Amino acid sequence: MDRMTAATSSPTPAPAKRVLLAAPRGYCAGVDRAVIAVEKALEQYGAPVYVRHEIVHNKYVVKTLEKKGAIFVDETVEVPEGNIVIFSAHGVAPTVHEEARRGKLATIDATCPLVTKVHKEAVRFAKEDYDILLIGHEGHEEVIGTSGEAPDHIQLVDGPDDVENVEVRDPDKVVWLSQTTLSVDETMETVGALKERFPNLLSPPSDDICYATQNRQTAVKQMGAEADLVIVVGSKNSSNSVRLVEVALGAGARDAHLVDYAEEIDEAWLEGVTTVGVTSGASVPEILVEGVLEWLAARGFGDVEVIRAAEESITFSLPKELRRDLRTEAAELASEGTSQDASQG
Numbered sequence: 001m002d003r004m005t006a007a008t009s010s011p012t013p014a015p016a017k018r019v020l021l022a023a024p025r026g027y028c029a030g031v032d033r034a035v036i037a038v039e040k041a042l043e044q045y046g047a048p049v050y051v052r053h054e055i056v057h058n059k060y061v062v063k064t065l066e067k068k069g070a071i072f073v074d075e076t077v078e079v080p081e082g083n084i085v086i087f088s089a090h091g092v093a094p095t096v097h098e099e100a101r102r103g104k105l106a107t108i109d110a111t112c113p114l115v116t117k118v119h120k121e122a123v124r125f126a127k128e129d130y131d132i133l134l135i136g137h138e139g140h141e142e143v144i145g146t147s148g149e150a151p152d153h154i155q156l157v158d159g160p161d162d163v164e165n166v167e168v169r170d171p172d173k174v175v176w177l178s179q180t181t182l183s184v185d186e187t188m189e190t191v192g193a194l195k196e197r198f199p200n201l202l203s204p205p206s207d208d209i210c211y212a213t214q215n216r217q218t219a220v221k222q223m224g225a226e227a228d229l230v231i232v233v234g235s236k237n238s239s240n241s242v243r244l245v246e247v248a249l250g251a252g253a254r255d256a257h258l259v260d261y262a263e264e265i266d267e268a269w270l271e272g273v274t275t276v277g278v279t280s281g282a283s284v285p286e287i288l289v290e291g292v293l294e295w296l297a298a299r300g301f302g303d304v305e306v307i308r309a310a311e312e313s314i315t316f317s318l319p320k321e322l323r324r325d326l327r328t329e330a331a332e333l334a335s336e337g338t339s340q341d342a343s344q345g
Contacts, residue, residue, distance in 0.1 A: 015274040018303040019296055020227055021289075022219035022279035024312045028212030030112030031056045031283045033316040034089035035065070037110040040318065041086060042069050045327045050079040051086045052096070053141055055110065056283035057238035059260050076100050082334030084108065084326050089283075090141040091115040093148020106330035108321040114180050114210045115142055119149050121204055125175050126150030130202070131168040133157050135190050136179030140239055143179055159186060163193040175202040180210040181240035181282070183247060184217055211314065212282045213240050217247045219309035220279055224251025227277035229269055232258045233288050234281030241281030253277065261288065262295035276301055 027035075034055050041049045047069025054062050054072060062072060076099040079085045084106045087096065091111040100107045111119075125132050132154045136143040147154045157166060157176075168174050176194060178187050187209060195201050207214075224230060230248035234241025241258055248256040255273075259265055270276075276296060280289050293304065 016303065017274055017301045018276075018305060019293065019301050020223040020275060020277045021293070021304050021306050022216065022223055022277065023306050023308040024212070024215050024219065024310060025280045026282070026284050026286050026289060028210065028282040029312075029314045029316045030089050030114060030210070030212070033318060034110040034112065035061060037108060037319050037322065038065050038070055038086055039068070040322050041084060041108055041326075044322065045084060049084050049086060050105075051088065052076055052079075052092065053088045053090070054237075055086065055088050057241075058235050058281075058283040058285075060285065060288055061283065076103060076105070079103060079105055081105070082330045084330055086110050088141065089115070091119060091145035093145050095148055096145075104330070104333040104336070106321075106326040106333065108319050108326070110319055111145075112180070112210070113316050115145070117206075118146055118177055118180065118204075118208050121177055121208075122146055122149040122154060125177075126153040129153075130173050130175045131155070131170070133166060133168075133174060133176045133194060133201075134178065135159075135176060135187055136182065137239060140179060142181070142239075146177070146179075157190060157194065160190045160193045163190065163197060166194070166197065168198065171198045172200045174198045174200070175204065177204055178208040179239070180208055181213050181238075181243065182209055183243045184209055184214055185247075185250070210282075212312065213243070215310040215312060216240065216244060216279060216282060219307055220244050220247045220277070221251040222309055223277040223279075223307040224248045224253040224256075227253045227275050228273040229254065229275075230256040230277035230279070231265065231292060232256065232279055232281065233260070233284050233292055234258055235260055235283070238281045238283055241284070244279055244281060248277065248279075259292070262291040265292070265295060267299070270299060277307075 048071045051070050051072050081104040086108040089112045134154050135157045138158050230253045232244045245256045245258050
């Protein structure tokens with residue numbers, strides 16, 4: 001009897017703690033290309049190398065490149081004549097290229113090729129006199145750059161609630177494009193609302209939302225339903241990282257948070273949690289994810305299961321400008337400018 005009593009009163013074992021690790025996660029091909037472009041420029045030409053805006057939206061990456069000699073500026077006019085300026089992965093408007101020419105600067109264009117594709121689509125549809133409805137977030141650098149390709153033809157549609165504000169010249173000659181880092185589901189909801197208003201709305205020849213954004217969202221959807229908590233590693237100004245938090249909550253995660261570093265995790269988030277999902281935005285180096293996994297392991301979450309949504313093998317070649325002697329070009333541009341000023345004087 002005593003033995004039976006002892007058996008029945010034995011404590012119930014605590015649920016096993018585990019981590020679901022999303023794959024793919026972190027760096028996409030466009031980010032990798034842009035970061036390497038800055039590193040290569042510093043190696044080949046020496047510091048300083050100027051970068052217009054953050055090369056990618058990640059605090060750690062920016063700080064690391066600053067330590068190597070990169071100088072980040074808000075506007076091209078801040079770069080002294082005769083220097084090298086790199087344009088970020090988010091792309092820039094044609095007016096920015098013109099500013100660089102006027103400023104006697106050598107340039108390296110690190111725009112993601114998938115963003116460049118959207119720019120080219122905007123130019124083509126503008127030439128064909130379409131009204132272009134650009135789905136994206138107001139103020140985002142990528143949206144500013146794309147809009148600058150055809151400012152007289154493009155209007156921003158910032159989500160489904162903004163559709164009622166759209167006005168076009170000819171409802172039979174309208175096309176939609178999108179920022180590459182949006183939520184796939186929300187974008188298609190916006191497209192659906194636009195098609196209700198404009199049944200003949202034309203779609204881009206290929207999906208504008210980049211493969212990496214879609215793959216990372218798919219992985220989060222797969223683990224979101226099982227996770228009590230999802231931790232997304234990424235910076236707050238990273239659109240695709242912010243979307244991953246939204247996707248996790250939409251997929252059924254009880255809670256989800258965005259952090260730059262492991263030390264930003266609040267231990268209170270782990271109360272009552274047995275399954276933690278972990279992923280990272282497309283501009284996040286893997287070392288930051290490793291830091292989060294180590295932090296979780298120290299608190300009993302050492303069992304890691306990979307949730308794989310896709311395999312990624314895409315790579316992009318580095319900007320062609322890296323094959324030239326840009327320091328000499330920049331010095332010659334500055335010299336030409338000085339000569340012209342002297343002759344005019």
